[in-house]
Amino acid sequence: MILQKYQLMATAAAGIEALVGKELRQLGYEAKVENGRVRFTGDMRDILTTNLWLRTADRIKIIVGEFPARTFDELFENTTALPWEEFLPVDAEFPVEGRSHHSQLHNVPSVQAIVKKAIVQRLSRVYHRRTRLPETGNLFPLEVAINKDQVMLTLDTTGESLFKRGYRKNKGGAPLKENMAAALVMLAHWFPDNPFVDPVCGSGTIPIEAALLGHNIAPGINRAFACEQWVNLTPAGLFDDVRDEADDKADYDVKLDIHGYDIDQNMVEIAEENCRAAGLTHDITFKQLALKDWRTDKCNGVIVANPPYGERLSDHAAVHELYRQMGELYRPLTTWSKYILTADLEFEKYYGAKATKRRKLYNGALRTDLFQFWGHKDRSKFRTVR
Incomplete structure (x- = not known):
């Protein structure tokens, strides 16, 4: 089965982006290092592979869309134009987080509300819904980030940050991630x-x-990721196969x-x-x-x-x-x-x-x-x- 390819990014703390890029290249990906993130491409197998193996990254995100926007109308129209139905099933729970820096659209709660409204309108039209979307299904965490009037809309595949390996049962007064x-x-x-x-x-x-x-040992081998619940995007058994391959490499x-x-x-x-x-x-x-x-x-x-x-x-x-x-x-x-x-x-x-x-x-x-x-x-x- 041919899997859909996505534009992806691994987010990272300031100062260690180059390490994330090095890890990605060692895993066989072409990586472009930017401030706080590293871009690469891949499918759902690659998404789980990088979630499992990246030791220094924070999260793996799918870049759903990027565009300039200086007004709420531009934000709404450009968000509505994106193919959200390719990611979100009709019952998806999709909270929208937001942040904005050095941009005309600096009111983050308003930005979040506009993006949410635009996605609801798109999905309601595609799924022929006249009533409110239920949002009773699996979680699809979204983020709208605006920097210098450039909007990036992403879907978080990780869930809890990758630094949460699952082994730290207790900690001291000033723990290192x-x-x-x-x-x-x-x-x-x-x-x-x-x-x-x-x-x-x-x-x-x-x-x-x-x-x-x-x-x-893959650092994420003993934890789960948000994307593992996305049955609409993943063939049955794929995640088990990737986890078994990772375990075999230890x-x-x-x-x-x-x-x-x-x-x-x-x-x-x-x-x-x-x-x-x-x-x-x-x-x-x-x-x-x-x-x-x-x-x-x-x-x-x-x-x-x-x-x-x-x-x-x-x-x-x-x-x-x-x-x-x-x-x-x-x-x-x-x-x-x-x-x-x-x-x-x-x-x-x-x-x-x-x-x-x-x-x-x-x-x-x-x-x-x-x-x-x-x-x-x-x-x-x-x-x-x-």
């Missing part, structure tokens, strides 16, 4: 045959994302050397609970340990850390002392690479060394920098797993 944690692991260029350490692991998100990557035999440490025993227990929920109990070792007390004689490892920023959980003096401890402990580990995410732009001053590279990222709305200290790998050494 799962897709941001995956981005940090990917930016660290870690290979599964090398040691991996998170010295301030909190609820364990970064080590868990590393283990999922190390085993080539390599559970890879031996991983991943450790997560935290000074708070309660957080260690939360990390262990989340690890069990992810099915990775035997792949990650969590332990209560202060950062300053960690030692290693291993080579060629990677440290990825999301320490307190000062703005979040601790006072500035305590955080700066933690950064000094990091520098004293990590600088002698010349074969190890270290990746530290913080909103403190003076991090290098307290760490005691200039980063090899800095990368601007956003942890939610908070500007952060990823300070990267690249190690010099000792090719003569092989890791010894303990």
